[in-house]
Amino acid sequence: MSTTVQNQIDALGLAARQASRHIARASAAQKRQTLGTLARLLREEEAVLLSANQRDLERAQASGVSGPLFDRLKLSSAILQTCALGCEQLALMPDVIGEVTGLREQPSGIRVGQMRVPIGVFGMIYESRPNVTIEAASLSIKSGNACILRGGSEAIESNKALATLVQKALVLNGLPQTAVQLIQTTEREAVGVLIRSPQWVDVIIPRGGKGLIARISEEARVPVIKHLDGNCHTYVDDALESEMYLKVIENAKTQKYSPCNALESLLVNASVAGPWLPKIAARLWAHGVELRVCDEAWAHLSTLPHDGALLKRATEQDWFEEYLAPILSVKVVADVSEAIEHINHYSSHHTDAILTQNHTHAQRFLREVDSASVMVNTSTRFADGFEFGLGAEIGISTDKFHARGPVGVEGLTSLKYIVLGQGELRG
Amino acid sequence: MSTTVQNQIDALGLAARQASRHIARASAAQKRQTLGTLARLLREEEAVLLSANQRDLERAQASGVSGPLFDRLKLSSAILQTCALGCEQLALMPDVIGEVTGLREQPSGIRVGQMRVPIGVFGMIYESRPNVTIEAASLSIKSGNACILRGGSEAIESNKALATLVQKALVLNGLPQTAVQLIQTTEREAVGVLIRSPQWVDVIIPRGGKGLIARISEEARVPVIKHLDGNCHTYVDDALESEMYLKVIENAKTQKYSPCNALESLLVNASVAGPWLPKIAARLWAHGVELRVCDEAWAHLSTLPHDGALLKRATEQDWFEEYLAPILSVKVVADVSEAIEHINHYSSHHTDAILTQNHTHAQRFLREVDSASVMVNTSTRFADGFEFGLGAEIGISTDKFHARGPVGVEGLTSLKYIVLGQGELRG
Numbered sequence: 001m002s003t004t005v006q007n008q009i010d011a012l013g014l015a016a017r018q019a020s021r022h023i024a025r026a027s028a029a030q031k032r033q034t035l036g037t038l039a040r041l042l043r044e045e046e047a048v049l050l051s052a053n054q055r056d057l058e059r060a061q062a063s064g065v066s067g068p069l070f071d072r073l074k075l076s077s078a079i080l081q082t083c084a085l086g087c088e089q090l091a092l093m094p095d096v097i098g099e100v101t102g103l104r105e106q107p108s109g110i111r112v113g114q115m116r117v118p119i120g121v122f123g124m125i126y127e128s129r130p131n132v133t134i135e136a137a138s139l140s141i142k143s144g145n146a147c148i149l150r151g152g153s154e155a156i157e158s159n160k161a162l163a164t165l166v167q168k169a170l171v172l173n174g175l176p177q178t179a180v181q182l183i184q185t186t187e188r189e190a191v192g193v194l195i196r197s198p199q200w201v202d203v204i205i206p207r208g209g210k211g212l213i214a215r216i217s218e219e220a221r222v223p224v225i226k227h228l229d230g231n232c233h234t235y236v237d238d239a240l241e242s243e244m245y246l247k248v249i250e251n252a253k254t255q256k257y258s259p260c261n262a263l264e265s266l267l268v269n270a271s272v273a274g275p276w277l278p279k280i281a282a283r284l285w286a287h288g289v290e291l292r293v294c295d296e297a298w299a300h301l302s303t304l305p306h307d308g309a310l311l312k313r314a315t316e317q318d319w320f321e322e323y324l325a326p327i328l329s330v331k332v333v334a335d336v337s338e339a340i341e342h343i344n345h346y347s348s349h350h351t352d353a354i355l356t357q358n359h360t361h362a363q364r365f366l367r368e369v370d371s372a373s374v375m376v377n378t379s380t381r382f383a384d385g386f387e388f389g390l391g392a393e394i395g396i397s398t399d400k401f402h403a404r405g406p407v408g409v410e411g412l413t414s415l416k417y418i419v420l421g422q423g424e425l426r427g
Numbered sequence: 428m429s430t431t432v433q434n435q436i437d438a439l440g441l442a443a444r445q446a447s448r449h450i451a452r453a454s455a456a457q458k459r460q461t462l463g464t465l466a467r468l469l470r471e472e473e474a475v476l477l478s479a480n481q482r483d484l485e486r487a488q489a490s491g492v493s494g495p496l497f498d499r500l501k502l503s504s505a506i507l508q509t510c511a512l513g514c515e516q517l518a519l520m521p522d523v524i525g526e527v528t529g530l531r532e533q534p535s536g537i538r539v540g541q542m543r544v545p546i547g548v549f550g551m552i553y554e555s556r557p558n559v560t561i562e563a564a565s566l567s568i569k570s571g572n573a574c575i576l577r578g579g580s581e582a583i584e585s586n587k588a589l590a591t592l593v594q595k596a597l598v599l600n601g602l603p604q605t606a607v608q609l610i611q612t613t614e615r616e617a618v619g620v621l622i623r624s625p626q627w628v629d630v631i632i633p634r635g636g637k638g639l640i641a642r643i644s645e646e647a648r649v650p651v652i653k654h655l656d657g658n659c660h661t662y663v664d665d666a667l668e669s670e671m672y673l674k675v676i677e678n679a680k681t682q683k684y685s686p687c688n689a690l691e692s693l694l695v696n697a698s699v700a701g702p703w704l705p706k707i708a709a710r711l712w713a714h715g716v717e718l719r720v721c722d723e724a725w726a727h728l729s730t731l732p733h734d735g736a737l738l739k740r741a742t743e744q745d746w747f748e749e750y751l752a753p754i755l756s757v758k759v760v761a762d763v764s765e766a767i768e769h770i771n772h773y774s775s776h777h778t779d780a781i782l783t784q785n786h787t788h789a790q791r792f793l794r795e796v797d798s799a800s801v802m803v804n805t806s807t808r809f810a811d812g813f814e815f816g817l818g819a820e821i822g823i824s825t826d827k828f829h830a831r832g833p834v835g836v837e838g839l840t841s842l843k844y845i846v847l848g849q850g851e852l853r854g
Contacts, residue, residue: 013577021771025795098794104816110805112815115793119827202827218817223650223828244850251852353846366542366845367525370454378537379850387853388539388844400546400629400841401650402829414827417815418793419780421805423671425678426814 008185012148013200014349015178016121020146023179024118028095030173031302034141036089038169039084042134045165052161053130060154072128073155078178083134086392090142093391096409097144109424114415118144122412123194123201124394125150125216127208130158136205137166137180139394140340146179146195148201152368155187160184176296195220205395205407225407228398229322230350232380235267235339236367237356238279244377245355246283250397252353252379254287260396261351261383263327268338273332274298278304285310289326292318296332307426319346336361340368347371349397351383372398372405435612439575440627442605443548443738447573450606451545455522457600461568464512464848465596469561472592479588480557487581498556500582503752510561513819517569523836524571533718536851541842545571547629549823550621550840552577552643554635557585557795563632564607566821570839573606575621578612583745587611592677622647632822632834652834655776655825657687657751659807662766662792663707664783666699671804673710674780679780679806681714684744685751687823688778688800688810692746692756694766700724712737716753719745723759746773763788767795774798777825779811799825799832815840 023370026034034078042049053075060073096116103113112162122145128179131151140147140181151159159182195204195216205225208215217224234252236245252263268277277300281291285306292314295300301311318329319342331338336354343352354365362376383406385393390408397403403411448772453461469476481500487500530540549572551563553677560576567574578586586609592838594604595662610617622631623642633643635692644651661679663672679690695704704727712733720728728738745756746769765783770779780802781792787804800810810833812820817835824830830838 021795022795024797026842106814107474108809109816110802110809115801117794117797120797128502204467223826233478247852248848255853263761309788368448369543369841370448370451370544370547372541373844373846375846376848377850378846381853382535382537382846382848382851383844386531387535387537388846389533399650399808404841406568417800417804417810417832418817419800419802421675421803421809423668423675424809425674425803426682426806426808 005185005187005189005191005317008183009190009197009200012181013121013197014184016146016148016181017200019176019179020118020121022176022401024097024144026144026175028097030175031095031144032072032091034089034173034175035138036047036171038090038134038141038166039087041169042080042087043167044083046077047078049158049165050075050077053158055157056130056155065291069128073130073158075158076131079131085133085139086135090138090391090421093142093409095142096413100154103418103420108426109299109422112422115418117411117416118409119412119414120202121146121148121200123148123204123222125191125195125206125208125212127152127212128155128157130162130363132164133159133182134166135392137163137369138396138410139392139412141170142182142392143409145412146184150183150191156186161267191216192219198222199246201248207395223402223416225395225397225411226399227260227396229348230262231264231314231320231322231346231348232261232350233265233267233343233347233352234263234380235269235333235336235343235352235354236272236276237336237339237354237358237361238267239272240357241277241355242279246280248355248377248379249280250283250287252381253284253297253328254326255291255379257326259381260322262324263328263380264321264323265331265346267299267331267333267342268333268340269308269330270296273300277301277330279320284328287326289328291328291330294329294332297330322348336364341366344368346397349377350396351380353378353380372396383411432612432614432616433443433620435610436617436627439610440548440624443573443575443608445625446603446606447545447548449603450568450573451524451571453602454573455524457517457602458522458568458571461596461602462565464516464599465561465568465593466514466518467566468592469507469511470598473504476507476585476588476592476830477502477504480585482584482805483557492500493579496555499588500557500585502557502585506558510558511735513562514565517565520569520836523567523840529573530845530847534847535853538847540845542845543837543840544843546839546841548573548575548627550575550577550628550631550649552618552631552633552635553637554579554639557582557589559634560589560609561593562819563821564590566596566819566836567607567837569819570836571842572839575608575610577610577618577621583613595823615837618643619646622649623709625649634707634822650829652822652830652838654687654826656775657689658691658747658773659688659777659810660688660692660694660770660774661781661807662694662760662763662770662779662781663698663699663703663764664696664781664785664788666703666761667784668782669703669706673707675804675806676715677710680711680755681753681754681792682808684753686808687749688807690755690807691748691750691753692758692773694758694760694769695724695733697723697759697761697765700727704728704757708733708781711755712751714753717754718755718757720757721759724757763791766837767792771795771797775825777823778802780805780807785847799823
């Protein structure tokens with residue numbers, strides 16, 4: 001352990017802890033104005049930001065980075081505009097800090113309720129996309145938390161330029177600049193030190209590949225809001241709204257292949273598999289989607305004219321798979337009970353949907369499927385903080401503890417008890 | 428690692444996981460009836476329970492256990508009656524499982540809300556007091572969770588007898604008996620295996636000494652609801668309701684010395700220290716409470732006639748101390764700001780109170796003190812699940828993550844998103 005890195009993290013941590021007390025007390029108006037200032041600065045300083053980003057891009061190019069990784073690193077006028085609009089939208093959301101709920105008088109005479117307060121300091125560890133710096137910083141300001149950000153070394157120039165604007169916005173509005181800090185060193189062990197420092201951070205939010213998240217979860221000594229994989233299911237219960245169901249499945253699978261909320265596994269009720277499977281296969285084959293199917297689905301589909309590369313028999317492993325690609329596993333099930341059982345066993349508990357006109361089946365599915373987002377008659381692609389009305393999203397939690405599903409401002413808060421008395425004594 | 432212990436925990440864990448799916452679906456009526464049956468059995472089988480407890484007591488006596496440890500091990504007719512009443516009270520509480528909140532239509536047309544669901548399986552690790560078996564089991568049933576209980580080896584006969592009744596109540600009401608399981612082996616490594624098994628338990632709740640909780644937090648690979656120490660403060664802001672304040676402080680400090688919510692540190696505003704400190708000192712000295720005081724308080728108190736053993740100068744360490752004894756640290760502070768700053772620095776973030784008639788000071792204290800329970804004009808001794816109206820308490824969390832303060836049924840649940848659509852597509 002290098003003492004230099006330890007000292008750097010301790011200095012950032014202490015400053016964050018102190019700033020967190022300050023920003024926790026900030027008024028709703030002060031936080032709203034800070035977000036407004038940040039939006040303005042993002043527009044005014046576009047040239048500075050793009051030029052910093054250019055340095056990252058050149059360095060990436062020189063070291064042979066290309067493809068999606070290179071694309072994700074890129075800032076543009078449009079991306080900065082989206083960041084600015086995001087800040088402005090968040091500014092307009094109601095402030096939940098200080099909200100008191102459930103205040104009720106108890107038999108002793110004391111009145112007991114809960115007050116929503118910031119969690120303190122969060123640490124965010126992320127890769128490539130520099131706009132995450134603004135997403136994390138703006139949620140930090142709105143939620144009254146301090147944060148310590150650690151972006152990827154490939155984006156260090158962009159992240160520094162963005163963090164400078166955030167700190168400027170904080171100071172212009174009377175808030176401590178250390179409320180949002182970027183770890184400037186690119187030394188790898190900085191992450192290891194941070195995630196083992198409960199004295200400085202109350203929760204760690206990693207955003208990146210499964211490897212990163214698994215390593216952080218294993219090594220962390222503070223709570224982690226984890227986002228593991230999204231093996232999302234849709235179960236077709238009947239064929240009463242056939243065309244609507246086809247469109248929903250087409251949207252869930254093909255609108256984008258890489259998001260965690262894209263459809264990965266289709267379950268079809270046996271009573272409708274005969275007429276219905278050929279229809280959905282035709283839709284998906286038109287997009288070049290490969291189907292990996294159970295024996296019963298194979299019987300329905302293999303006799304149809306098709307490209308052999310787009311129809312295969314599923315293996316046991318396929319039911320667990322998050323493809324993030326034009327591939328879909330397909331299984332015929334006896335009824336809603338088998339669908340729920342299959343999903344609770346194989347799903348990654350991210351997002352699962354039922355397509356049905358049967359109210360009882362819809363209610364059972366909603367209650368019994370043990371996933372972060374459970375849907376009726378719509379596309380799994382909607383599992384998203386913005387679509388859910390959270391105003392912003394810092395990640396999607398596949399855990400059940402604390403925050404579950406898309407995490408916005410509320411996921412960065414806790415509820416403390418408040419007690420109002422008039423001299424009551426415990427007997 | 429003994430494979431026998433590993434196999435035992437794996438068998439319990441798998442059974443708990445399967446039972447958790449079943450009990451999560453149980454109706455409110457079924458859970459209510461199960462708690463009613465359990466209460467009835469606790470009364471009917473009193474002789475069996477007391478005789479099992481007698482075997483534990485004899486074993487404890489033979490191995491030289493005495494004092495508070497021996498007392499805590501003891502079951503009595505009155506304790507069993509309290510357990511039965513607790514089950515009946517919990518049965519009457521509204522069922523929160525399946526409750527849907529915040530269902531609102533989003534711009535896309537989907538309606539998004541949150542549904543409260545059981546967390547799955549919790550593990551409870553506790554020492555001596557066998558009635559915790561019933562408290563944990565009854566909360567498990569009410570919250571629709573399965574649980575795995577690990578009591579102290581000194582209480583194994585009592586715990587086995589109690590767990591047998593719980594399982595009988597479950598089966599009589601059509602619920603799986605494995606919804607509540609007791610680890611029967613007294614081998615120590617069973618705890619180590621359990622707390623590193625995220626596949627079997629979703630959260631661990633340790634109840635016991637600081638040593639036990641620190642060790643479990645360090646070794647666990649699943650979330651832990653921690654209850655560390657209670658260094659509780661009361662700050663006297665004015666002297667406008669002098670007699671009421673004296674009674675509240677007397678109650679908070681002397682009603683019982685050992686609970687975690689007992690008062691450990693008193694802060695007094697400098698403007699009222701002169702007239703007021705002698706009054707509270709006289710009250711507390713009458714109970715034999717030793718005061719460890721700052722220099723300014725010393726100036727006010729040392730000239731009074733007193734027993735020298737009951738007045739000492741405080742050291743820096745005293746401000747951190749949880750005495751659990753007739754000792755109180757006392758400090759004079761300049762104003763409410765210094766009181767809040769002191770508390771946020773030295774408190775264990777358990778429970779802190781202000782005594783004031785000033786509305787603005789009360790509001791600031793409630794908002795800015797970063798503790799699980801923050802109180803105005805009442806005794807810190809009220810920080811308790813029953814007093815807060817939770818119906819039951821499985822522990823008090825000094826963490827900010829997930830559950831904070833007294834943990835009842837809601838602390839054992841999570842909120843999943845539900846989405847109701849009519850064929851909406853993501854654009």
